[in-house]
Amino acid sequence: MTSRRKRQEINLTQTNAQPPLAGITVIDLSRLVSGNIVTHILADFGAEVIKVEKPGRGDDLRNWKVEGVSTFWKTYCRNKKSIALDFRHPDGMVVLKRLINGADVLVENFRPGTLEKMGLAPDRLLENNPGLVVVRISGWGQTGIWRDRPGFGSLIEAMSGFAAMNGFEDRPPVLPPLALADMIAGQSGATAVLMALRARDRDGTGQVVDLSLFEPMFAALGPQIANLRLSGREPGRMGSLSELSAPRNIYETSDGGFVALSASTQAMAERVFRAIGRPELVDDPRFRTNSDRVRNLNDCDQIVADFIRTRTRSDIMDLFSTAEVTIGIVATYKDLDGHSYITSRGVIEEVPDPGSTDFPMHAVSPRMSRTPGAITHIGPSLGADGPDLLKDFGCSADEIAGLVQDGILALPTDLEEEV
Template identity: 50%
Template sequence: MKKFDPSQTGPLSDVRVLDMSRLVAGNMLSAYLADFGADVIKIEREGRGDDLRNWREAGWDIYWKVYGRNKRSLVLDLKSGDGMDAFKKLVRHSHVLIENFVPGGLEKIGLSPDLLLELNPALVIVRVSGWGQTGPYSHKPGFGTLVEAMSGFAHLNGYPDRPPVLPPLALADMIAGVYGAAGVLTALRVAEKEGRGQVIDLSLFEPIFSVISSEAAKYKVTGEATMRAGNQSTHTAPRNIYACSDSKFVAMSGSMQSMAMKIFDTIGRPELKSDPKFATNDARVINRDELDQLIGAYIGARTQQENLDIFEAAGVTVGPVCSVADLMGHPFVTGREAIVELEDRDLGSLPMHNIVPRLSQTPGGFRRPAPKLGEHTQAILDELKTLGS
């Protein structure tokens, strides 16, 4: 079990981040920065705090414990003069501010970007919203669910004879958070070189659309929107999840020509390499259902481990379908330390993802557990007294 070490530093240890956001995208963004040493101060409301605290499992605020790590919690009443004065002083001595009000919300509480940049000309302001700060939908609230539906993702996800499927996690928010972190680091570089801050307009829609953007180009060329294909691919074959004889599954991809040929040899069907229906990728995509039956029959006669042993020995790209239960203690996961067991003051310890990505010279670290609501209020207010005007 790893213990939190408040003395740890990171490459962003001189960066102070004020996170006014709630729920997922902003917390994902600030979690990335916090993992690499940034002093992330969560600005929270008395008695309620970040809504992510209310996403509970078995009575525990699991989501907050994971994405609130390495942060500090400051309860401020921005409707009071003292609270607003303290906040503005923090702005003057910070580098990044993250918010996810409905567009215009920041202005309504008297904190327009113009005012914030007047207080701190080098400030990087991240404005997270469902649909962006401009455009005909800018006034609408936008949760990730709506974006995942409208972006085209849900239409592509699932099987052709069934309704579209939403992801079982906050995918749009998570992707936006990672994009947001990249945007912040870019903007901080500009502020470092030129002393200029700026506003980052981060919608949830555009990041998730970017990962399926080739669909727009494909539509331009073909005039058709791609239909759901289940676990198959519409541009390469074979690619699917196949059932094994022990009710487990393996995933396989033959996205390179040489790999597809290797698969045919491994299943004992070398004649398929010259069969016009399977000799080229274009032909395999057209005949992918028949191809999957051939491969599925071979895999279905063997257990998952037998299939893994056979295909891995042949150099075929194959892997098991795992649940989280399968991953706990999995040799790959433990060997990479992809999951770390961190001390937890409520549960003793709690597994969660390790620092991503891994930097060889300036890695991130674990400095503090996710804070209780307002845990650092007094300490931060005391720190403010030591700062200049």
Template identity: 50%
Template sequence: MSSEQSLPDERQPLSDVLVIDLSRLVSGNVLTHVLADLGAAVVKIESPERGDDLRAWQRQGVSTYWLEYSRNKDSVALDLRSDEGMASLRSLIARADILVENFRPGTLEKMGLGYDALQRLNPKLIVVRISGWGQTGPFAKKGGFGSLIEAMSGFAAMNGHADRPPVLPPFSLADSVAGLHGSTAALAALLRQRANPSPTVQEIDLSLFEPLFSMLGPQASEFQLTGQATQRSGSRSPTHAPRNVYATKDGRWVALSAGMAGTLQRLFAGIGHPDALKDERFATHEARLANIDALDDLIQGHLSTLTLAEALAFFEDRDITAGEVCDIEDLLTHPYIQERELLLDTPTPDGRTVSVHAVPFKINGARPPVRRPAPALGQDNDKWLKDQ
């Protein structure tokens, strides 16, 4: 574990918040992962037979995603098809501040936990309802895995290279973005709820589609203004140039983003073309975008003569915004990761040790701690069900 200073438990921002998590897989787990890292007591309700489906995402027998997204949480195994299991769930909900679910719309109602039932049970409750497409609309009953959202939202159409097929992200992007938005919405609702002398159940309708769609920027307005959709351009940017990845002579890669005039002047001078900003091909923002191949050729020609270390020193000396392209093997020993203590050792159920990410921020100089590793299935039944 990290030796870095951690916030004590009593100073965790959400130490008095109870969250009941009925979700499965990524979106809900990311949402409650944020809340748990901030100190909330998060109770994962899992099927006694197999638990959260996230447990099945394994490498060499280790549920790696479960270790990442379910640390600082408790696990309660309940059979929600039984009267006893539902009675236990209702008892937990009656005590909770936040309830998170990602069933298809209408499932909570079929379980007898619609709005009116929850209002009778716990009027101060905040319910975050995650679905692919939202609780209403023509797609409400349609399945909504992240890959469908990443395709339909416009992300895949603008990702990749123009001469190749659209590219889906290599991780659960839509679910993760929705989870982050959901945690913010839940905390905003909680803040308002606690100031309300006569609270009523607050429902947050969180689709996977809408947060990702909003993160793609001004796609609609730019299309309306230009009549053109954003084209796939690899690592280049449709808004400024140069912005790309470039190979060094030792087979490594650097990323460069240098759209500001001062940075460009230092870059051009450094690569042996001090008058490039007077060249009509590169003199203006629009000209650089129109002549991006020629611009990239100039930069690549210089970087091809440098090793990665030499390229990084070249950019550092000239205060140019560039850096190395890393994979996880690089990052495991990277001085930035080590100095910031961003990876923590955590035990696996079979006695091995692997690294997981630390809480990704500090509060007044202290990082919220990982209080416990991800729980075994049903590990906390006695703790939460002992009085039932």
């Protein structure tokens, strides 16, 4: 205990500490969202992430454009390097294996069995590079009866139970308007990499991470299976209400604005009742406890809604904020861009974009006091780092020139104009 505490104290006094993942090399063969979230997090904290992309096409994420700009690519592939390598060609595969043998982590999201067909079965890779961490991302996992099924995030959001409980009772189930399953899986995958690297620190041995999109999404929904077995009831679609606490909803104000209120503790619910001028509700048998309020959910919600719709959004925010009630506006991105909280916290960072104005994106999160992450550049042009990377991995100038001449390695291009 004493020696460990002493080491921590010494570390805390260090200055100019390296990023926590400095020295870690990641080969990223993934496409679209989930794998790019894994490696985006690792790159933010100092890992050298090498995107291996198809020449002339690149990662499919490059095709997700707004006004002709690959905004998702620039954001989720920031801090990464790009090599445009045709590894389906035998000579390209030789190069890819060289990259993998010199790496700490490999991330892929091919359908199960594809890596094996390419001659890159994890057991072979670990023979050549015993410390390698191989992250295998798929819709349903590497085992189970659905392993061979395609599994985009929308299917997982439906099959996990999420869509069935999302939306309003009198309307169809609703899928999220973003790649939610992929993003949750990406966060889970980044955590798994860190755990695998920590285990490798102890014994020098890598391992395979079998990451399905389904399981992190299923886990994020909480104890729904236990709730079903205990109650016999499916969780219904309740809009923005909650079967766990009340009052909790999105409420419309007199000027057409919306606010979100959540009173998930007893003290907060009592503050709400006092703020709306109904202190007697604190002792009302219908609303005395959280269980009482949930049993009388509609009555409780209606009382709060009736009060809020008589005031403007600004007035409601002032009143409830003064009463220390947990309330917030239902913000649009226009509300957020330039908002005082956003600027004071530095939530958005303006990153230089070669040949254009600075590109806004979310800042690095979480924030670490001694070894913070950083954004060094936006997602790179296709193949931007290919020749330099191959030099770093021991390829000679003649070898690189031969790969270029044979069309196996593509030189840097601006895919914004190509695709």
